[in-house]
Amino acid sequence: MGRATAESLAKKQKEISIGEFFQANKQILGFDSLTRSLITAVKEGVDNSLDACEEAGILPDIYVEVAYAAKTDFKIIIEDNGPGIVKRQIPNVFGRLLYGSRFHSIRQSRGQQGIGISAVVMYGQLSTGKPTYIISKTEKEEVAHWMKLVLNTKKNRAEVIEEDFKVWDDKEHGTRVEVFVQGRYIAGKQSILEYLKGTAIVNPHAEITFKDPNGEITEFHRVTEELPHITREIKPHPKGIELGHFINMAKASKHRRMIAFMTDEFSRVSPRVAREILENADVREKQSPRTLSIEDARAVLKAIDKVKIMAPQTDCLSPIGETLIKKGLRNVLAGLKPKFYAPPVTRDPKVYSGHPFQIEVGMVYGGELPKDRPVEILRFANRVPLLYQQGSDVITNAIARVDWRRYGLEQRGGKGIPYGPAVILVHVASTQIPFTSEAKDAIANIKVIEGEIERALRLCARRLKTHLGKSAKKAKNKEKFDIVQQLLPEIAKKSASIVGKPVPKLGKTITNIMNVIWVNDNVEFEKNRHRVSIDIYNYTSTGKKLNLHAEMPTKGLNEKKIVPMPSEINGEKVTWKLKKIPSTEVINVSFEYTGLGEDELGDIELFVSEINPAIVIGAEPLPGDWDLDEKARQSLFDFDEEEELAELEEAEEEEENGDVDYDEATEVIDDE
């Protein structure tokens, strides 16, 4: 054998098609095992459907079916009610890798690279030899398009084998993909059901139906009609941008002067800010970006760090929001009967490498969650559940860094994944999620992101702790309620009868025992009618005025029968400005629902405002995102939980005045 020459090598050198590359490296896209491949296929399809629906402003209805086809082959059907795809684009969307509308835009979306769904089609074809079937209909079209296609992996093009029109019953618009893939169906922690569960939690606006290979159907119902707001494309934010990226942008700029380049191609850079940066960097305003030296580029980046620049716009991101995180968790985890849903935390957006990102955290505690196992971590990136590589994810790292012992969970040495009956949800939203690999399993360890997650976790944990403290207090107060409502009047009556005097007035004794505002709600169901009655007892020594707020379902609500008349009804949010309640007296608020089944009435959550929440039992302080505008959201971080906690503890200390409780101090006496 002769040695290779440049010429002989050149004969072998040719372009590798993306299809061929994929075929050789399918593991990096999440098709590395049979189990994993099946999940990835479903995941890519569902992510695609959700993105499509949201972009078109449609509340998603998604149907997922996985069925046994032959041996290890499965048929996957994913059907949505999205906007549909025009005919000529169908082969591109499903049969061409790296074809997409989102790669070039800076905004938050689930898919980005345009690899997802076409990779599924390709994997299916390679593993089973079967083509993929697509049906899609747009609103404008009378009928749907039906297509049977395969992928030409050399050309990175789809080949349509057969196509036809199809009448799609009652479907106004939507897309249905039917693809055959090799896989293995399992249940458990890393499974399709878990993925869909996670998806339902962070997409409470979606209705998801899943039929598993055994024909069993699981439904995740929509719990809000509120669509995630449509994200806007933005330009990169200058903070944290990398040198290479910056130089590439400068070289490609159409602008002739740095001042224009900086102002026009970055977000949040006004001419004033640009001038300040350039001055700081000692770079002329008129300097051409195309000929900017590396040294000057470095200087500009340094200057960017020094100059105060507004945080990136938030409308390129679509956080789930505190109210909806809670609803989503409640919707999916209700079976475990958790005791507490800590008020979730949505942080303000921050920036890493020029990309805005935003952290959200939710926590669930108690109930039937296992006490002696590590807490369950639900990781999400742009509303997509992450199931694999938990150990190397920034979310896991941030959780391990928090000292959970301070918040009532077990943790050896104050480090690592805590133990206890809790579920921790972390959502990272960003225009560019820094995944560790193309398979999008884990988010890379980036310091600013880790720091933000940690802060959000601490804030949420503190809310949980406050919550736990309050709940213990509520149980204690429930006892007191029984005392003043039932026992004390009896004691007074009996003692009066023994001594032969009139029954004494109890007011002062009652306020001495309770010293709280007690909000007690009660729902009675009778003949298609839910009667909700809320009593607000003023067990303090002075008259009190407060606002009561309820977040309550509107379906079936008889608005005319709300007594007293609310001062405001805003969708599901109702407010009463109550009149002053004299000491030891009670005010009642009541309303009715008609036509609902006994279990159909959703949760009614009560809040109070314009009163120190520490003295109110049975209703939470009004959350900052009650009105979802920006200002109100900010004010959420204004009220100081620490202060509130301190007040609570103080109130509790007052109660202990050194008396030894006779019935608790006396040990079991067994010597007679």
Add this chain to the structure above:
Amino acid sequence: MMSEDRHKKAVDELYHIANDIYTQIEKGKIPKMELPLRSKKNIQFAPRKGVWKYGNMKGVRSAKKLNGAYMLLRTMYMLEFIKDMIKENKSSTLREMYYISEGWDLAKFGSQDESNNLAEDLEIVTTCMREDFKLRPEEDGARIIGNLTLQETNRKGVKKKLNCRDDVGDSGYSVPYNVEEEKIKFLDTDAKFIIAIETGGMFDRLVENGFDEDYDAIVLHLKGQPARSTRRLMKRLNEEMGLPILVFTDCDPWSFRIFSSIAFGAIKTAHISEYLATPAAQYIGITTSDILNYDLPTDTLNSQDVKALKSELTDPRFKDRFWRDEIELMLKINKKAEQQALAKYGLGFVTDTYLPEKLAELGIAKK
């Protein structure tokens, strides 16, 4: 005090309790009652009486707490119930009162222990006895066999004279709940001591073996932890007839407690220790050293036993050298034994060998 006066005193005292609660509510306070703590931390030796009594530590039963409020309400109901019984000249057993509380709505007791304890609380606060409240225990008194002649006033008011050996059957004379002088008078005995036995099996063994006649003994069956009447009777026999009390039990932590309630006074009834406890009572066995000396069959201590022994180590009543050594030795060998373990050496061993040896040790006359 005549029983009429005692009932009147009881009514007055109970009125005070109710009035105190009433006044507190009238003044807008959270009603509460103060009681001496009934725990081993709060018992003190009263040298003049030679028994253990409650100390000065107080606890509070307050309507601020759910449990306290319930107990106060029950107290009110019980006061009313007792008041009515005294007025109508009726009486009830503790068990009957527990069942009557079924009709007390919220104030109903959770268990008979609760109602018994509350009756004792009232004794303590009022310094009356539960008999003054027209409450009496169920019949759980001891039985006696021995040459003791006494006179009991029976339910028809007839004074009956009887001998506890010759006028009774094999199960002996049964001690009634009231053993005060108005009910029982001791007339005569030639016995030299009383042997108080924990278990029925051992009582029957001694009777069958004729121990009472051979050793001039009165044999008494304690029936486990002795009832108030049993302890009161032993105290009277000790003081009025000059009979030494010898306590013969199993060898385990619970038997030690039987002895302590006879000799020192029980924690539960420390408010009336001077009526019930016999400071001169002696422990004859089975001691922990007997287990070793007689090589008796044993059982291993369970966790409850160990817990009870450790608790006894911090009990001020057990702080003398003898008890400390017994308890520590038991913990060390980790063994306990029953009275019946003596049968290892034959049915006659306990009366022929063991007890004579132990009696000699204690300096009580041998036959």
